[in-house]
Amino acid sequence: MPISLALRGRHAYDDMAEQAWRDALAELRWVDEVFSTWRPDSQVSRLGRGEVGLGECAPEVAEVLRLGDAARASSDGAFDVCLPGPDGVRRLDPSGVVKGWAVDRAVRPLLALPDTDVCLSAGGDMVCHVVDPAGEPWLIGIEHPLDPTRLVAQVPVHRGAVATSGAAHRGTHVVDARSGAPADALASVTVIGADLTSVDIDATTALALGLDGPHWLRSRLRTGVVVWADGRAETVA
Numbered sequence: 001m002p003i004s005l006a007l008r009g010r011h012a013y014d015d016m017a018e019q020a021w022r023d024a025l026a027e028l029r030w031v032d033e034v035f036s037t038w039r040p041d042s043q044v045s046r047l048g049r050g051e052v053g054l055g056e057c058a059p060e061v062a063e064v065l066r067l068g069d070a071a072r073a074s075s076d077g078a079f080d081v082c083l084p085g086p087d088g089v090r091r092l093d094p095s096g097v098v099k100g101w102a103v104d105r106a107v108r109p110l111l112a113l114p115d116t117d118v119c120l121s122a123g124g125d126m127v128c129h130v131v132d133p134a135g136e137p138w139l140i141g142i143e144h145p146l147d148p149t150r151l152v153a154q155v156p157v158h159r160g161a162v163a164t165s166g167a168a169h170r171g172t173h174v175v176d177a178r179s180g181a182p183a184d185a186l187a188s189v190t191v192i193g194a195d196l197t198s199v200d201i202d203a204t205t206a207l208a209l210g211l212d213g214p215h216w217l218r219s220r221l222r223t224g225v226v227v228w229a230d231g232r233a234e235t236v237a
Contacts, residue, residue, distance in 0.1 A: 001123040010115035023109040031102040037093050048092035067097045071201050079205040080177035100200025127196050128157040145188035152233045153225050161196035165189050165203040174207045185210035191224040
């Protein structure tokens with residue numbers, strides 16, 4: 001997953017920024033060691049195979065699973081951290097929670113830089129912070145999932161997060177956890193809010209809900225942009 005950082009202000013180019021960046025990357029590496037479903041030795045992989053119990057894992061694993069449980073309840077099961085595979089067997093995969101949650105953790109040392117604006121992006125999802133609420137916002141472009149050379153919208157963000165879930169770069173990888181069927185009614189869902197953990201979960205959930213996704217987002221008082229499979233863009237507010 002590509003990680004990028006933009007800084008503006010007092011500590012944009014000094015040793016403090018370098019150390020904060022190293023700390024952010026160290027946090028992301030730790031998250032990968034604990035939560036990666038691609039690493040057979042990660043705590044999540046071992047938990048899924050029944051080799052360890054939840055109490056033997058880092059407490060953050062239970063925190064992530066609680067967030068997943070809340071998302072499953074709010075979506076009537078469309079979002080779940082236990083997903084059915086091609087063989088119909090459900091396997092533990094909290095990736096839909098971990099990405100935004102991990103970036104919210106990783107950005108903390110960067111946000112501690114005095115008088116410095118921050119925009120940390122991970123796979124296109126980002127946390128933005130402008131020190132002066134009246135200062136120049138970060139201008140975030142929302143890519144059209146059917147034509148990456150175009151933008152669906154541009155969103156100014158002073159303090160908050162932007163998350164997009166869709167098939168533009170990874171193909172149809174989100175499924176409706178209730179059936180295991182690919183979520184292909186919507187091409188992409190972008191959600192804007194206060195923290196990346198919640199907007200990332202909600203973007204993925206709305207994509208999994210398909211036709212019901214925009215209505216579900218509005219029921220949660222979310223702001224964002226939905227692009228349908230035929231390319232139509234719809235603002236959610």
